[in-house]
Amino acid sequence: GFATQVPQFAGLLGLSAPLEMAVESALRSNFVPVLIDAIFVVFIITFVLGILNTALSYGGFKARRRGGRIEVERGLISRQSRGVAITRVQSVEITQGFIRRLIGYGQLKLLTIDSMTPEQQQNAAQIPTGLVVHPFVKMDRIDGILAQLLPEFDERPQPSEYKTLPKVAFRRVVNRHTVLTAIPYAVFALVATIVLQVIPTPPAFDPFTGWIIALLWTILVLIIIGRSIGAIFWYKNAAYSYNKTMLLIRQGFYGRVTTIIPRNKIQWARTHQNPIQKMSKVANITAVTAAGVTGTKTTLRDLDAEEASAYLDWVRPHKGSQNPEA
Structure with a gap:
């Protein structure tokens, strides 16, 4: 699975072995499902509040x-x-x-x-x-x-x-809406990952390092997926x-x-x-x-x-x- 490939990706980034293990451990844990559940709960609450506001206003x-x-x-x-x-x-x-x-x-x-x-x-x-x-x-x-x-x-x-x-419009909206948005965040996530490796942290903070890195790259994946789907919808709409x-x-x-x-x-x-x-x-x-x-x-x-x-x-x-x- 994806988690088993983390050490290879981390090696390409020049991360140390302990940090590779921390990232892999974070991804193997329940961190990602919990994050998805939290996003879903926030979405539901926002949706319900929007319905109540509309009902009162209209x-x-x-x-x-x-x-x-x-x-x-x-x-x-x-x-x-x-x-x-x-x-x-x-x-x-x-x-x-x-x-x-x-x-x-x-x-x-x-x-x-x-x-x-x-x-x-x-x-x-x-x-x-x-x-x-x-x-x-x-x-x-x-x-x-x-x-x-x-x-x-x-x-x-x-x-x-x-x-x-025309079909070229689809390629352009993918570039405009997905690629150009993802590149700056990918650079930020990469720099943050390297900084977390270089800067010494207290031993008590070590377990959270992997979680932070996992969060950064999970957000990047969600951005790419979400905005790619949005680009498809835009072209069809x-x-x-x-x-x-x-x-x-x-x-x-x-x-x-x-x-x-x-x-x-x-x-x-x-x-x-x-x-x-x-x-x-x-x-x-x-x-x-x-x-x-x-x-x-x-x-x-x-x-x-x-x-x-x-x-x-x-x-x-x-x-x-x-x-x-x-």
């Missing part, structure tokens, strides 16, 4: 359209009411965290033009942006809710029209589409965020290539709307370069358009 939730406004009421302990004019809605955002995606639920939110008083700007991080029209909705109900509240978005691209990214009036961008690692932007709400758009992307014939696309206080930027990485160029052509105003805002 209990008694109601959303309706009244004329040219969408109004939302929510809260069990403290009742809140918010509304927004349809003309201020810049885009629709459908968000699924990891757990919500597993059970087929998501959050439906409108990104709107917001403003803040000087007092609010001091606590900008605590001020909610946009308008959540449903915090926990089954995904197959979203089309019906949008049809009632925002029929203006009925012409959005459908799943059959989504385009995926990433998609885009646009038609005559709407742009749709979908992306995310363990979760998924789908953003739907009317073409006439895009204030600024661009494509971007760094030298490596240019060699790989891919490019990023960006759409900026007036949502929020200072605008909201949505970017999708590593489209085929020709597709990215076509997106920019699509955003440009067209002569003879019947839509004065286009």
Whole structure:
């Protein structure tokens, strides 16, 4: 098993025999299972607290359209009411965290033009942006809710029209999300391992030395595994589409965020290539709307370069358009 190979790896690192034995002993012990159990318990507690917070914040939730406004009421302990004019809605955002995606639920939110008083700007991080029209909705109900509240978005691209990214995008997200993250930590773990060998420690501390080294390298393995899985999910999640009036961008690692932007709400758009992307014939696309206080930027990485160029052509105003805002 892996534990039996520890002395060989330690020898390559130049570790002394006693330290090799300490590392091997730590890995043969219950240290790793206990660490995994602790992470699992923390995850469960965090998840339960998140559910309780959502229940208190969004209990008694109601959303309706009244004329040219969408109004939302929510809260069990403290009742809140918010509304927004349809003309201020810049885009629709459908968000699924990891757990919500597993059970087929998501959050439906409108990104709107917001403003803040000087007092609010001091606590900008605590001020909610946009308008959540449903915090926990089954995904197959979203089309019906949008049809009632925002029929203006009925012409959005459908799943059959989504385009995926080229295969080179997968290689790039693995490099970007996994390799570039793991290398600095691997260097840190290697340096820490060597330092623990060189610096004399009290005999009473010797049993813990192996545990510390095992912890460092276990974390590295978990980082590589976790971020590699995230990279796979990102590539499978990433998609885009646009038609005559709407742009749709979908992306995310363990979760998924789908953003739907009317073409006439895009204030600024661009494509971007760094030298490596240019060699790989891919490019990023960006759409900026007036949502929020200072605008909201949505970017999708590593489209085929020709597709990215076509997106920019699509955003440009067209002569003879019947839509004065286009």
